[in-house]
Amino acid sequence: MQLHFSSGSPDSHACESRREGNWIVFTCPQCEEFERRINFETGEQHTTPSANPYILHQGSFMPAGFEADHLGAN
Secondary structure, three states: OOOOEEEOOOOEOOOOEEEEEEEEEOOOOOOOOEEEHHHHEOOEEEEEEEOOOOOOEEEEOOOOHHHHHHHOOO
């Protein structure tokens, strides 16, 4: 499982991600109020926008160990 969202803009902020149960939570280290949650089982999404609507955000999530286990790394 790998999740990714992107604004497609070179001027966007890179978000950090973590898992909380069935939710992947993306937060922006530069915009404290920004949060995007994606439920990987249902596809449901919730976003709390940043105070500046012109800032675009992007992020990805890969579970710890997934890359090494599934990409042939030792």
